[in-house]
Amino acid sequence: MSYETSVECMLKLEVNFAADHLTANVFNTEAFLANLNWQNLDECEVAVLSKLCRKVEISHHLFSRYSSDFNKPETDELLAIQHLEFFCGLCFWIAETRADMQFLNCGLKMLDGVLIEQSVPVNDCLLDWANHLLETIN
Amino acid sequence: MKIIELTVIADKNCPTSRTYLIYLASIGYRVRKVLLVNFLWKVPEAFRYWSWLGPHVRSAITQKQKASEPQFSTEFKKLCDILQDHVEIPIDYFSTFDYSKYAEEVEATTAINFLDEDFHKKLLKQQTKTFLYTNGGRVPGVLLKNHELTFIHVHPGVLPDVRGSDGLFWSILVRGRPGASCFYMDEGIDEGKIIHSKEFRVPSLIGLCSGAEDRYSLLYHALLFAYDPHLRGMVLRDVMQNAAIGDLSKLRAEPQDFSLGKTYTSMHEGLRNKVIEKISSCASGKTVD
Numbered sequence: 001m002s003y004e005t006s007v008e009c010m011l012k013l014e015v016n017f018a019a020d021h022l023t024a025n026v027f028n029t030e031a032f033l034a035n036l037n038w039q040n041l042d043e044c045e046v047a048v049l050s051k052l053c054r055k056v057e058i059s060h061h062l063f064s065r066y067s068s069d070f071n072k073p074e075t076d077e078l079l080a081i082q083h084l085e086f087f088c089g090l091c092f093w094i095a096e097t098r099a100d101m102q103f104l105n106c107g108l109k110m111l112d113g114v115l116i117e118q119s120v121p122v123n124d125c126l127l128d129w130a131n132h133l134l135e136t137i138n
Numbered sequence: 139m140k141i142i143e144l145t146v147i148a149d150k151n152c153p154t155s156r157t158y159l160i161y162l163a164s165i166g167y168r169v170r171k172v173l174l175v176n177f178l179w180k181v182p183e184a185f186r187y188w189s190w191l192g193p194h195v196r197s198a199i200t201q202k203q204k205a206s207e208p209q210f211s212t213e214f215k216k217l218c219d220i221l222q223d224h225v226e227i228p229i230d231y232f233s234t235f236d237y238s239k240y241a242e243e244v245e246a247t248t249a250i251n252f253l254d255e256d257f258h259k260k261l262l263k264q265q266t267k268t269f270l271y272t273n274g275g276r277v278p279g280v281l282l283k284n285h286e287l288t289f290i291h292v293h294p295g296v297l298p299d300v301r302g303s304d305g306l307f308w309s310i311l312v313r314g315r316p317g318a319s320c321f322y323m324d325e326g327i328d329e330g331k332i333i334h335s336k337e338f339r340v341p342s343l344i345g346l347c348s349g350a351e352d353r354y355s356l357l358y359h360a361l362l363f364a365y366d367p368h369l370r371g372m373v374l375r376d377v378m379q380n381a382a383i384g385d386l387s388k389l390r391a392e393p394q395d396f397s398l399g400k401t402y403t404s405m406h407e408g409l410r411n412k413v414i415e416k417i418s419s420c421a422s423g424k425t426v427d
Contacts (some may be wrong), residue, residue, distance in 0.1 A: 057403040101311055101409065108406040130408075137311075137412045 001132035006096055009125040010038060013089040015082050026074050027066045030083050038090060046098070049090060053106035060116045062087070078118050084110070088120045092129045104133055139163070141242055142378060144290075144386055145171045145266045149273035150246075151208050153231045154367040158270065158292075159240035160229055161371035165379055170266045172241040175257075176248040177274050178203050197256040201248050214356055217346065218364035224342060225368045251275040261287065268386045270374075271323060279325045288387035289323035292370040296335045297321060298399040301328035306366045307358075307413045308402045315340055316366075318373040322391055327401055331391035334377045341365055343418040354411045361414075 015034045029052065036045060051070050055062055062084065063073035079087070091107030094100050110120050111130055120126065142162065146169050148155035155172075162169065191199070215232055222228040237244045249257035252274045258281060261269065271277065271291040281287055295305030296317035302308070305328075309316045317337040324330040346357060381389050405413075 054403070101308075102400055102402060105403065105406050105409055108408050112406065134408050134412055137409075137416070 001129060006093065006129065007039070009129055010089050010093055012125060013082075013086045014038075015086050025068050027068050027070065028064070029062065029066065029079055030064050033083050033086055033090070036090070038093060041094070046094065049087075049094065050102065052087065053091065053103060056106050056110060056114060060114055062115065062118065081118075081121060084115075084118060084120055085123060085126070088126055089129075092126070092133060095133055096129075101137075104130075108134075139166050139168045142167050142169050142386070143266050144169045144268055144270055145173055145264050146241070146270045147261075147272060147274065148172050148174050148237065150174055150176050152273040153229070153363050154370060155272045156231070156235045156237075157229055157367035157371040158272065158374050159237070160227055161368075161375040162378055163240055164227060165375055167378055168239075169241045169270075171243045171245065171264065172237045173260070173264070174237055174244055174246045175274065176203075176246070178248065178250050179275075180250065193256060203248055211356075214360060214363075217356060217360040220346065221341065221343075221360055221365045222368075225365070226372070227368070229364075229367075231364055249274070252277045252281070277323060282323055282325050290320060290333070290386065291323050291328075291330075292318055292320045292374050293328050294318050294366050294370060295328075296337055297328060297332050298394040298396065300402060301399055302402040304402060304405040304410075306361065306369075307405050307410055309337075310340060310413050310417060311405075311409065313337070316369055318369040320373050320377045329394055329396070331393050333389050333391045334373060334380070336369075336373050336376065338369055338372075340417045343414065346418065354414055355407075357414050358410055 015030075032048065041049075052062065055066075055070075061073070062079040063075055064077045064079050064083075065074040066072065067074055088107050088110045091103040091110070095104035095107065107126075108130055111126060113119055146155060146158065148159075159169065159172070210232060218231060219228075247257070247260060249260075251257075253276075261267075261281065262284075267286055268288045268290065271289050277289060282289060293301070293305055294316070295301065295309045296313065297319040299313060300309045300317070305318075306316050315337050317335060319335040320333040321328070322330040322333065341361070343357065346353075377389070
């Protein structure tokens with residue numbers, strides 16, 4: 001899988017631009033993901049994505065809004081499927097571009113159905129990407 | 139044998155406890171006490187209204203419970219033996235272990251896990267309040283914040299680089315070799331002050347990885363059961379050798395730099411299998427660095 005194919009996969013998964021992701025006390029996960037310039041992530045954005053990974057792996061849920069300190073969800077509404085798919089792609093993107101195995105771990109778990117009540121749809125592009133990333137580990 | 143002022147909280151079913159004691163004995167040390175715990179892990183099923191029961195009733199019920207004995211297949215035992223071919227002190231993990239050879243006193247008890255308040259009382263009553271943690275789940279803040287108590291743990295990974303779960307596998311994946319660190323436990327996950335860290339050569343798994351899916355899983359569990367405890371045992375032995383018979387609650391320890399390293403979660407099976415494949419092609423032999 002070439003870099004161009006990874007970019008192509010991410011472009012397919014992209015979600016539309018949304019309103020600001022952070023209001024006074026609430027972090028809007030969907031808006032944050034939609035507004036990300038994923039080809040040029042800064043350290044703060046990666047740190048936020050890492051916190052979302054922990055939500056996936058520890059609470060097995062991803063909500064559409066959290067308190068600004070990420071301590072608790074601010075809604076019962078789960079993250080929409082297309083955002084979930086995009087987040088999974090982002091995990092692989094970071095694993096590939098930053099060689100960060102923690103993100104690969106999270107993406108693999110999402111594809112394997114670690115989330116309760118939510119699931120990343122079967123997507124050939126994500127599955128191929130996951131296999132490619134696993135094969136390139138040395 | 140010299141006595142170390144240490145109470146080992148030994149999970150009855152965890153191989154790490156006996157490994158620590160055997161490695162300490164190899165340098166002529168035995169510990170003050172072993173608190174041999176039968177961890178139940180969950181409230182007995184017949185007692186739905188557990189929290190309504192008084193502490194004496196709860197304690198009486200708990201002490202009568204028995205944790206299920208782990209069952210090991212012949213193949214698993216064989217694999218554990220092979221993994222120990224290259225370790226410094228091979229250990230019989232499947233026979234009954236006589237803890238009294240390694241401690242001045244052995245007390246058997248039963249607890250649900252570290253959240254069990256009756257178990258907290260038991261710990262507070264110990265004469266030697268410097269504890270060696272071996273297993274039993276997350277230690278709650280109420281114990282870790284108590285200045286009377288000190289908890290020492292040996293984590294399978296070099297701190298601060300590799301914190302969290304599956305330390306053995308994450309260490310091999312991200313640092314290329316396994317490691318272990320002895321530290322004072324605090325409320326964070328593997329975030330306490332570091333007493334001693336060490337890295338080791340990768341274990342030799344040549345010929346053990348046949349490619350069958352269930353073989354990977356068996357190897358994963360065997361590595362955790364019969365290889366990982368040796369690394370921890372060696373690190374603990376180093377610590378005790380350097381500390382001599384001083385106050386173990388006041389050893390020289392360095393705070394961690396939190397800008398370094400990551401707190402990893404359990405490793406996905408696909409990644410675990412890659413680590414196993416990776417070490418299957420390494421021919422390092424001895425585990426000792």
